[in-house]
Amino acid sequence: MATVVQAERVKVTVKDLKGKVDPDWCPGCGDFGVLAALKQAIAELGLQPHEVLTVSGIGCSSNLPGYLNTYGMHTLHGRAVAVATGAQLANHHLKIVVTGGDGDGYGIGGNHFVHAMRRNVDLTYIVMNNQVYGLTTGQLSPTSIKGMNTKSTPFGSVENPINPIPLAIAAGATYVARGFTGQQKQLVELIKGGMQHRGFALIDTFSPCVTYNHDNTHEFFKQRTRKLEEMGHDPTDFHDAMEKGCLWGEVIPIGLFWRYPDLPALDQLEPVLGEGGPLAHRPLGVAPDIAQALVNELM
């Protein structure tokens, strides 16, 4: 009698997740830390390269999918979350990670960002937040601090920056965290938590730009960041999460601000996706009886 041999899952290591080319980021760029943490998280979660899809927009950090050995889409400036929402509904068995920068996600992509959170789409969104437009050589971004001198604001910015943490909590994201590339171990845990979370997970990550942002440097964050778990924070307390999310100054909290696991993700609410597997693999067409019923209805 034939025996069914269960194919053993090959253990994927960080080395296996290396992409076809090396990053072209500046030496010392925070994005190296995010790439390393993401690889570590995928390996520790025991995921295979084909089970993960990374989706990005445009920017230095949006080049990330090309440096990772998973399925990837390098799309349009600001549109990564919209594309990822479509991909998630087309194949809800994929683990989808959206990667990009603050300009891409909080600027031009602000609309998609807010509505993906409102819908609680099952995505993990890692924003490499360096508070400047790096790829275009240093202009003001939506998270640049007020007064910052950049190429586009030579006399200092007059605008207030966006604060993605309370924005995300208010908009309906169900996992809201902030990481720092100077805290790799914590960052890996935050990404793992986000990828395991069923729903929209934001991991805003301080990823300092060594070339165009001389205000918010690695040293700047090293001196100010404090881990939420050391501050006695309860991530299930909405008011506490909002309050901690608004802190900015001598103490800047990093870690998990908010987690609300009880809300179903968008794909779980879509009856069509309940059974029958991913849409992408289903046969197309209209069954004759359904077609006839439609015609009868119109007659």
Place this chain on the structure above:
Amino acid sequence: MSEALGAAAMMEIPVVCINVQRAGPATGVPTKTEQGDLWQVLGAGQGDYPRIIVAPTNIVDCFTLVPTLFNLVDKFQCPGIILSDLLLSEGRSSIDPDELDFSVPIDRGDVIGLNGDGPPVNGGFKRYLVTDSGISPRALPGTPGYVHVVATDEHDEDGVLISDEFTDPHKRQAIHEKRMRKMDGVLPLLPAPELHGATDAQVTLVGWGSTEGVIREAMQQLAGAGIVASNLQVRWLVPLHADAIVSILSTCRKVVIVENNYSGQFARYLRSETGIAADGHIRKYDGEPFMPHHIVDGVKAILAGSTKLYVPVHEIQV
């Protein structure tokens, strides 16, 4: 927003977009009909990329074209645009249910991972393999052994970006030509437009998309008035059967283009693709569709030599 069309073409992801033309938004009467978006879709997005554009000629055609275009874009991995208009999308007509074919063949093209996985080619999969047809192997994300990255930036056969290599003009040219070459394969699959009516008609009314019905009715009224008219209705706009159109129109006695816009968008497109400049134009851009007598009056005026461009005045009915 049309940047996404270029993205689909670049990443070679099939997509069907439906543009229901109206005089708007932002340009007038968005609740009324117009054939004003031809040049919008011809040039939608930035740069050059392969696309298919088709204008349905009646309401049943809207139903028929959708699966036809899906099959084409799946095969050629490029965007396809249906250029409908308010007259069709919000119009009504009685149709025979037998005309609605629900069991059309669906052809997704060769997609690895759609009907079972192929043999894994770990690391060696060339998503953008340069081929004679321009069509490259496609694998669905999630398929084991075919991991790859798709990108809007120019890329090599394996998907690796080349836009930041200072710079690789040869690779860019090769992949660009590969993508554009796909259009050569589309044209033979599209039916060429055919002349409706007598080949020696006094006047040939050229229309595109939704004006077919009203032109055909105008032909009957013209016949009643002793004027023999024919009709060439163009449905597939890109790629265009330019040679077939030239061979038909070159023997026509008088060519008049009928369209629902101000600037003669189709007339300009036809001239750019075929060199044919029409003898007369009947245009309407007041938000309302043509009535048959508008075209009849236009033909009479043009045949009488009183004008080359006839713009009917729509009667206000209270």
